Amino acid sequence: MKVLVATVKPFAPAALEGIKKELQAAGHEVVVLEKYADQAALQAAVKDVDAMIVRSDKIDRDVINAAPQLKIVVRAGAGYDSIDTAYAKEKNIVVENTPGQNANAVAELVFGLLVYTVRNFYNGKAGTELKGKKLGILAFGNVGRNVARIAKGFGMDVYAFDAYCPANVIEEAGVHAVKSQDDLFKTCDIVSLHIPATPETKESINYKTVNQLEKGGILINTARKEVINEPELIKLLQDRPDLKYITDIKPDADAEFKQFEGRYFSTPKKMGAQTAEANTNAGMAAARQINAFFKDGCTKFQVNK
Numbered sequence: 001m002k003v004l005v006a007t008v009k010p011f012a013p014a015a016l017e018g019i020k021k022e023l024q025a026a027g028h029e030v031v032v033l034e035k036y037a038d039q040a041a042l043q044a045a046v047k048d049v050d051a052m053i054v055r056s057d058k059i060d061r062d063v064i065n066a067a068p069q070l071k072i073v074v075r076a077g078a079g080y081d082s083i084d085t086a087y088a089k090e091k092n093i094v095v096e097n098t099p100g101q102n103a104n105a106v107a108e109l110v111f112g113l114l115v116y117t118v119r120n121f122y123n124g125k126a127g128t129e130l131k132g133k134k135l136g137i138l139a140f141g142n143v144g145r146n147v148a149r150i151a152k153g154f155g156m157d158v159y160a161f162d163a164y165c166p167a168n169v170i171e172e173a174g175v176h177a178v179k180s181q182d183d184l185f186k187t188c189d190i191v192s193l194h195i196p197a198t199p200e201t202k203e204s205i206n207y208k209t210v211n212q213l214e215k216g217g218i219l220i221n222t223a224r225k226e227v228i229n230e231p232e233l234i235k236l237l238q239d240r241p242d243l244k245y246i247t248d249i250k251p252d253a254d255a256e257f258k259q260f261e262g263r264y265f266s267t268p269k270k271m272g273a274q275t276a277e278a279n280t281n282a283g284m285a286a287a288r289q290i291n292a293f294f295k296d297g298c299t300k301f302q303v304n305k
């Protein structure tokens with residue numbers, strides 16, 4: 001089978017080597033398309049492929065229509081909002097993700113960004129510490145659980161809310177479970193977002209939600225920009241000069257957010273999963289899943305059933 005590794009944002013070289021070896025050992029041909037200029041380049045590259053490994057690459061109707069032989073797409077990562085999963089299903093294309101494989105990398109970045117923020121972006125002025133602060137984790141999935149683990153090392157008081165995870169599971173992890181998203185914002189000094197981008201969560205983090213943070217609150221987003229109502233968050237930051245917004249996903253309104261100097265920071269490029277380890281874990285898992293699909297018809301990680 002012909003497998004295309006298509007990544008606008010390339011894997012670390014060692015990870016790509018591992019992916020190639022894993023697939024080639026199973027007898028597959030591997031082609032690589034990195035840093036491609038536009039969707040037309042992706043459409044041209046998929047015309048004769050049977051399988052694909054992607055990251056946040058946009059797999060829309062046009063890409064799917066350009067790939068008549070395509071049988072499986074594996075998103076080396078967690079979020080698959082960039083893939084038209086329903087249309088893939090119509091075309092009998094299996095879509096899978098590799099849950100958990102890059103979670104630690106994202107969780108570590110949360111704390112890299114948080115220390116940078118509470119120390120005033122390293123401007124020399126006295127900042128604050130994370131120890132003893134209340135951290136709220138919105139969604140207790142793989143990333144949320146890793147954030148909780150690391151937060152405890154910092155001596156933080158950790159809270160979480162997840163509409164799909166029972167309170168006892170959260171409590172068993174040594175984390176306080178709160179009853180609602182609103183309660184999380186009302187209770188915590190810092191709220192870290194780990195919700196996926198779905199129709200339900202789209203723009204769900206709005207003026208009213210974030211305004212519930214106490215004085216000096218911090219909102220940190222390493223999830224998706226789509227979950228933020230950007231015009232409302234801008235209005236809130238204007239009304240509440242005590243609040244800060246830190247993100248790993250540059251907002252569409254980045255230029256407007258830049259008015260909040262010292263209270264807004266965005267990484268230039270999404271960095272959460274950009275570690276050699278995360279690339280290797282997610283990429284190798286994707287390669288193994290493709291091998292298992294063609295060998296045994298295994299679809300354990302399918303997300304478009």
Ligand code: 3PG
Nearest residue numbers: 055056077078079102273
């Ligand atoms: C994910 O959903 O797995 C993360 O957001 C990482 O995305 P990336 O592979 O585009 O860096």
